[in-house]
Each structure stands twice: as C-alpha cells, then as structure tokens.
Amino acid sequence: MDIEFLNENMMGPNAWLIAEELTANLHLKRGMRVLDLGCGRGLTSVFLAEKFGVQVFAVDLWTTATENYNRFKEAGVSNLIVPLQLDALQLPFAEGFFDVVVSVDSYHYFGNNDFYFEKTLKPILKEDAIVAIAFPGMKYEVHDNIPEEMKPLWDEEALKMWHSIDWWKRKFEPYLTEFQIAEMDCFDRAWNDWLSCDNPYAVEDRLMIQTDNGRFMNLIKLTGKIR
Numbered sequence: 001m002d003i004e005f006l007n008e009n010m011m012g013p014n015a016w017l018i019a020e021e022l023t024a025n026l027h028l029k030r031g032m033r034v035l036d037l038g039c040g041r042g043l044t045s046v047f048l049a050e051k052f053g054v055q056v057f058a059v060d061l062w063t064t065a066t067e068n069y070n071r072f073k074e075a076g077v078s079n080l081i082v083p084l085q086l087d088a089l090q091l092p093f094a095e096g097f098f099d100v101v102v103s104v105d106s107y108h109y110f111g112n113n114d115f116y117f118e119k120t121l122k123p124i125l126k127e128d129a130i131v132a133i134a135f136p137g138m139k140y141e142v143h144d145n146i147p148e149e150m151k152p153l154w155d156e157e158a159l160k161m162w163h164s165i166d167w168w169k170r171k172f173e174p175y176l177t178e179f180q181i182a183e184m185d186c187f188d189r190a191w192n193d194w195l196s197c198d199n200p201y202a203v204e205d206r207l208m209i210q211t212d213n214g215r216f217m218n219l220i221k222l223t224g225k226i227r
C-alpha cells in the first residue's frame with residue numbers, strides 16, 4: 001500500500017486501517033463479488049482487490065466513475081474493480097447479486113433509519129452474504145444533552161448521522177447472524193492519520209477531535225451474515 005496514494009485520497013479516518021480491522025476475521029475469497037458502498041476515492045476498493053483478489057463494485061455518489069477508474073489503473077487493480085457513480089438509495093443490481101457488502105465511513109449518510117438495510121441493501125445480497133460496515137458515531141446518545149463546548153463544532157446534519165453502538169445494534173440485529181458490533185481498535189490511529197494530512201476538511205476536524213478528547217465520538221465496526 002502506497003502512503004502517498006493514501007494521503008491523496010483519504011476523505012476521513014484512514015480507510016485502509018479501518019478496512020484492515022473490519023475484514024480481519026472475515027473469510028473473503030478470490031472471486032467473491034463485493035459491493036464497496038460509498039467507496040469515496042476507492043481506498044477500500046483497492047485494499048479489497050489487492051488483499052483478497054475479490055471482484056469489487058466500487059459505488060460512490062460524490063466521486064465520478066472516471067476519477068475512480070483512473071485511480072484503480074494507477075493502483076494496478078482496475079481489472080478487479082468496476083467503478084460506478086450511483087446513489088446508494090437507488091442501487092440497480094439484481095436481487096441476491098453480492099457475496100459481501102463493505103462500507104467504510106459512508107453508511108451513516110444514507111442508512112441511518114429503520115428501512116434502508118431491509119428494503120434497499122438486503123435484497124441485493126445473497127443469502128448468507130457477509131456484511132461489514134464501519135462508521136463514525138457516538139459513545140452514547142448525546143443528542144438531547146449536547147455539551148456546550150461541542151455545540152460550535154458539531155453541525156446539525158452530522159449529529160443526525162452519528163449514533164451510539166446501542167442505537168445501531170437495533171438497526172442490524174434482526175437481519176444478521178454472527179452479529180458483532182464494537183468500537184474499533186484503530187480509532188486513534190485512523191483519526192490521527194486523517195487529522196495530520198493537509199486536506200482542508202481534516203484541518204477543520206482537528207479542533208473538534210481535540211475538544212472532544214476521547215469523550216463522545218466513536219468509530220464503530222459491525223459484521224455479520226444475512227440470516
């Protein structure tokens with residue numbers, strides 16, 4: 001993995017570290033069809049293709065397919081990855097198409113409700129498909145009692161998306177076996193890698209993470225298999 005490629009393409013906490021931890025105990029095998037949902041600039045897609053030799057459908061809303069295709073060529077894995085610019089709310093895939101869905105730092109944008117997983121995502125996954133999702137969240141639900149010092153640093157839109165492990169657990173537990181949800185071990189390293197890069201959004205996030213000082217924000221991973 002090339003550190004320059006990582007620094008140029010990070011859009012949040014280090015997606016390679018997150019993907020590594022998220023997939024550590026999963027049985028991903030060459031040839032599996034993987035949906036990388038909200039892949040951004042494709043860091044996780046490159047990781048999955050390089051490490052496991054899986055076939056990746058790299059879906060993102062903000063990043064064009066051509067930008068990602070060029071990056072996948074640069075990384076030497078374009079033969080394994082199909083770049084697609086799509087809205088996760090309207091996925092045009094066949095029912096039961098994917099063996100695996102991986103989603104890093106994006107699911108909270110579109111899946112933070114009671115229906116997305118059941119109605120939109122689950123139908124395009126195979127029976128027994130592997131689900132592996134990670135996103136920023138909260139240590140507990142702070143929404144009714146926002147600490148004064150965090151008020152200027154958390155915008156309302158973000159707060160609607162950031163929730164606790166207990167909150168997310170209820171969204172997935174009915175649909176997954178072997179279900180696990182926990183704070184990520186790479187929390188500090190993944191955030192520090194992001195905060196120390198020169199992306200202007202990372203520079204903005206520095207004060208938020210410093211002020212939080214490990215009290216409220218979280219980085220959550222969940223894995224399981226479709227029931």
Ligand SMILES: C[S@@+](CC[C@H](N)C(=O)[O-])C[C@H]1O[C@@H](n2cnc3c(N)ncnc32)[C@H](O)[C@@H]1O
Pocket residue numbers: 009010011012013015037038039040041042043044059060061062063086087088089103104105106107109110
């Ligand atoms: C913070 S970035 C993270 C990108 C990448 N997964 C990573 O970790 O580097 C959030 C990503 O979520 C994607 N996203 C947000 N809403 C989406 C939607 N409705 N459909 C598809 N992707 C979406 C954005 O396009 C953006 O690339």
